[in-house]
Amino acid sequence: MNSARFFVALLLLALAGCASDPAPHEQLRLTEQALGQARAVGAGEDQGELTLAQGKFEQAGAALTAGRHREARMLAEQAELDARLAEEQVLTQKGRKQVAELKRQIGALRQQLGEL
Amino acid sequence: MKGWPVFSFGLLCLASLGGCATSSPETLRALDEARAELLAIRTEPAVRLSAEKDLARAEESLARAERFSGYLGSEDDVLHYAYLSRRYGQIAREHGAQRQAAERLVELEKERDRLQLALSEARLLNAEQQGEWLEEQLLGRTTTETERGLVMTLGDVLFDTGREELRSAATRTVVQVARFLRLNQRRVVRIEGYTDSQGDDQLNLELSRGRAQSVKDMLVDLGVDAGRVQVAGYGEAYPVAENASSQGRARNRRVEIVFSDEEGRLGAER
Numbered sequence: 001m002n003s004a005r006f007f008v009a010l011l012l013l014a015l016a017g018c019a020s021d022p023a024p025h026e027q028l029r030l031t032e033q034a035l036g037q038a039r040a041v042g043a044g045e046d047q048g049e050l051t052l053a054q055g056k057f058e059q060a061g062a063a064l065t066a067g068r069h070r071e072a073r074m075l076a077e078q079a080e081l082d083a084r085l086a087e088e089q090v091l092t093q094k095g096r097k098q099v100a101e102l103k104r105q106i107g108a109l110r111q112q113l114g115e116l
Numbered sequence: 117m118k119g120w121p122v123f124s125f126g127l128l129c130l131a132s133l134g135g136c137a138t139s140s141p142e143t144l145r146a147l148d149e150a151r152a153e154l155l156a157i158r159t160e161p162a163v164r165l166s167a168e169k170d171l172a173r174a175e176e177s178l179a180r181a182e183r184f185s186g187y188l189g190s191e192d193d194v195l196h197y198a199y200l201s202r203r204y205g206q207i208a209r210e211h212g213a214q215r216q217a218a219e220r221l222v223e224l225e226k227e228r229d230r231l232q233l234a235l236s237e238a239r240l241l242n243a244e245q246q247g248e249w250l251e252e253q254l255l256g257r258t259t260t261e262t263e264r265g266l267v268m269t270l271g272d273v274l275f276d277t278g279r280e281e282l283r284s285a286a287t288r289t290v291v292q293v294a295r296f297l298r299l300n301q302r303r304v305v306r307i308e309g310y311t312d313s314q315g316d317d318q319l320n321l322e323l324s325r326g327r328a329q330s331v332k333d334m335l336v337d338l339g340v341d342a343g344r345v346q347v348a349g350y351g352e353a354y355p356v357a358e359n360a361s362s363q364g365r366a367r368n369r370r371v372e373i374v375f376s377d378e379e380g381r382l383g384a385e386r
Contacts, residue, residue: 074196081203088210095217102224109231113238 023064024073031057031080038087042094049089053082143191146198150178153205163212170211174204264383266375268293270331275369280326282334290331293373294338304382306346306374307331312365313352325349327371348385 035053043050056079063072154174157163163171181197184190270289275282282290297303309324325347332345357364376382 074192078196078199078203081200081207085203085207085210088207088214092210092213092217095214095221099217099220099224102221102228106224106228106231109228109235113231113235 021069021073023069024060024076025064027073027076027080028057028060028064031060031076031083034080034083034087038083038090041087041090043083043086043090047086047089049082049086053079053086055079056082140191143185143194143198146195147178147181147185150174150181150198150201150205153202154178157205157209157212160209160212162215163208165212166215167208167211170204170208174201174208177201177204264374264386265377268373268375270371270373275327275371278323280323280330282330290334291338294335294340297335297340297344300378302378302380304344304346304376304380305335306348306382306385308372308374308386309347309349310354310356310368310370310372311352312368313355313359314365317351321349321351323349324351331371331373346382346385350386354386 031053035050035057038050038053045051045054056075060072060075060079063069063075154171157171157174177197178201181194181201184193184197293305297305307328309326309328311320311324326349328347328349332342332347335345336342352359352368355364355368356370357367359365359368374383
């Protein structure tokens, strides 16, 4: 009987544990940082991933205020990676642009050589 | 038997927590997509080389999603970690693409440098051939060899009466001189201005010097080192024709460019 009571208490505690996730202040800070970094390299609102990240970040903030910590953490975690992806996409684009520019220069040089 | 209902309740709880096989189609699809994403990027060598950390995180997140799919009521977690896994995978893929672009850039930069070198060499060769031609043109036709060295005369028509500024028609000749000096780096020149006998002596001296200076300024503008260009104004001295006729006076109004020899030795000033 004692052990059964203990078991039930444990179960209730475990279920209650879900509701009392710690407030994900640190995660929200990380997400905000990732958003800032993405914008710093030139990610714009025309990029789907950045808009997504911003939206989730705002939702996470609202969930945090409402005390829904678990929801806030998940949204913020996703937003962080959305923002990071947006940043990386911009960097990839920049690299590709540099490659294209060099190819253009090389093409022009070849043409000049041909004309001599 | 008192403990039986409690025991059965506990059993029910365990069963519900362990209800793994009953995952929703949505979570199953999310898991499949995350697995497929990982599989696809693992085959890209550039990703493996440049995004080890993100790849590891993608795998970690996928493993977590799979663990959560073993518990009922954890659908949110499955979807969440499957999402994170895919994002890590996509980030890893971007890193791979960036690495490829960077490697390509290095190759292309080398190619561009080689081409630039080839082009400048080809141009130099061309310029040398052209230089010979220029030399013939400049030193053969329009110049005379005097005791002062090689002298090229820019006629009166290159200046408006009483003005120091070069007419645009003179520009072409001066451009040719500039090119000739660029190709013959050791040669130096002295630019000498002359006028006819009309007008005030002092003004003529100033005018002749001003005109010579205009030619020098233009040569310097065209990239000739100022130290290689001397300037002198002689006014109405040293006429080449009689000042009695207008044709004679026109010939006397002139700028002469005296070229040094190839070693840069220039005859003394008059």
